Amino acid sequence: MTIIPHNKPMPPKELQILTSLHPRMKLSTTEKQNYENLHKGFLGELKFYDLLCNHPSTNQITLFDLLLESNNTEFQIDSLIINQNTIFSLEIKNFEGDFYLEGDKWYVVGSGKEIRSPLLQLQRTEYLFKQILQKLHVNMTIKPYIIFINDDFTLYQAPIALPAIFPTQVKRFINKLNANSRKLTAHHTKLAKKLISMHLEESAHSRLPSYEYHQLQKGITCRTCSEFLSPINKIKLKCQGCGYEEAVDYGVMRSVAEFNLLFPNKKITTSQIHEWCVVISSKRRIREILLRHMTLIRNGRYSYYVFKKI
């Protein structure tokens, strides 16, 4: 059963903003690290999503990336799978390399560097999520698991009782879920919708660099490699870095979305987008594209565009 939105992984806003800033300004080492970690985590979720899509089940509801709050504490659930009597709360980790456990501490093999325990994170999430379910008077069992999705991950000294699904077990785990799923009712759908309605759009803990319009490099960024695109003819743009090509309309509209993400309080006007995209020399062309894809709010020389309501 599919319930929209949250039926597939969504990049957190922090990642969306960093993805957009990354080619446009110099990020500090910590900011870059944060960007790479978020990006890697998101790729892990996509990989898990693809595996689920390859083994679809009509008798369960899968939700991704819920940012919830319980007792004034924010927590994120990477994926929730709602079955007839059980809710699987999944923490998806895209860890790569060799790790080992010693007591309740997790370390990287070689460097011996301690990492934040995914188990503690899982337990914290379970505790907070249970409180939410209690408040909603939902009496279902929660089964929390850490899903290690990266094929190049190894964990030494892991106790057999660790609630972890290792890369070699993920497919079997999904098959087992499907085999045990029974018909869902309106209660399950209601619960899923309720949880979606409780999702927080923005985290109070996001660590974004401060940025201003004049600091950022203008242009249309490439979707695949973060270089900038330039026009090769009237209808196409091409990336000098990786050769990726896209229609001018599409590139401009992606840039409008980025502009709006980075500067939600600035008005979208022809002049503004002409300046933001840089490489489209004709203002008339920009106006045509905006008129085609957006709604014009007429107000003389202060006219601006808004996204069309779907």
Ligand SMILES: [Zn+2]
């Ligand atoms: Zn490229």
